[in-house]
Amino acid sequence: MRKTWLITGVSSGFGFQMTKQLLEAGDTVIGTVRNTKKVEELITKYPVTFDCKILDVTEIAAIHKFVDDSFQTHSKIDVIVSNAGYGLFGCAEELSDDEINHIIATNLTGSIMLIRDSLRHLRTQGGGRIIQMSSYGGQVAYPANSMYHATKFGIEGYCEAVAQEVAQFNIGVTLVEPGGARTEFRYGSAKVANLMPEYENCHGFLNMLDASKGLAPGDPAKMAQLIIESVDKTPAPLRMVLGSQALKATIDRLEERVANYKTQTELASSTDII
Template identity: 65%
Template sequence: MSTTTNENAQTWFITGISSGFGKEMAKQLLAAGNTVIGTVRKMDAIEDLQALYPDSLDAQILDVTDVEAIHRVVNEAFDRHGDIDAIVNNAGYGLFGAAEELSDDEVDHILDTNLLGSIQVIRTALPHLRKQGSGIIIQISSYGGQVAYPGNSMYHASKFGIEGFVEAVAQEVKPFGIRSLIVEPGGARTEFRYGSAHVAKLMPEYDGPTHSFLTMLDPANGLAPGDPAKMAARIIESSNKPETPLHLVLGSQALDNTIKRLEERLGEYRSETEIAKSTDIDE
């Protein structure tokens, strides 16, 4: 059992602490003497953390596709703990396959999980954060919220969508002392690639570049470069900076690819200056 104390201890609410960044963040925060309200779909996934931190880990069952459950779990967390310093949307997964290969259920489920689940967690927390006049919303996105690849259409839809939502909300709630941080990690050695990834029923017509994700998902072809523990540490550190960045890209490859795509996008828009002007009403 941990006996670590922290005079500046915080309380964090994190969805999806059974693996990946959620678990790494929970481990580091708990080891430093903080309190974590962590959600999972199955309690047996975090038996190790529960044994180590029975007093500072408040584990709750939550499926983020269940909106009524989100309202209940988030509201009860504030009722039990009072002020909560950070709300972290981490629960999510990857769905791979061409748009035509995906089933209706697969499309609905990834949007319910990655996009709508995150939106509802934030919306439920906002009245409490506004009342306490402080706190930070941390949205785990991906550099796939800025850069799109074939075979990832619905994953990108969920990440581009949640980034737009959080960017708008960040402006709405800044006057209340609420900060926002969108985390855009690159490839990391988590279960996202090597355990929880969902692959559609593939069609031979899309063999080639669209199915290149199969190479990425096979550990035999080399592991992702990102260290989940280091990434989790950078997220926690960034959340405590006086001037929190709105976007935090993690991984040198991810940053290079993001800058390249944004520069390409700027070039595309700048080339359209005259055609954009041509549609204005003549004064």
């Protein structure tokens, strides 16, 4: 059965890969970009099924209008994919106010608004699926990536709560947690702060962002295919980890966290009123 998808940030990375595969399969995609240059070929090839829109997800009023207009135009939208976002590298002291505010507005606030605005429409039409592109960085934190982690840890908590709120309306929510992949996230769109020599020992990420030092293991086309296939699973998987390194790092960190919590049994119970 053909579906209609709303996907933010389709000019590159997972958004582009998903859009390309979906259009090839005959689905309809309402895809957002900040400029159309990188998707001109798709616009030409799929004039009916690719509804390309200009949207800056940091503009809240524009998100409200875009979501309402999209549901009005297409009547029913089966899947919402909150994909727009980017990485910001630098230690906390190295980041400027503008850099902090912008990544929160893009990765966190923009995603929250897109999902919230979609809920009324999905509920009215009797259900649907929400996919939030997160990262294994929503579970595992590394130095010099604090604000990216802040946005991903934040959107994970938001979506986990929303999933419980809207399950009664046949709306499923899935958090996708990819590991390193060969997309523009690393090799093009990532932002780097004004680095300080005092934090030089935390700047190992520079090698990760340099393609000449070795490429990430993840295949974005394979990842996009699995994300697409996930919408046919019932119930919706709350989390999908993509990449063996990402899964190992996540499990290791969670086990470490649980072990630490278990040492606090006596401390925690000491504050109870008996």
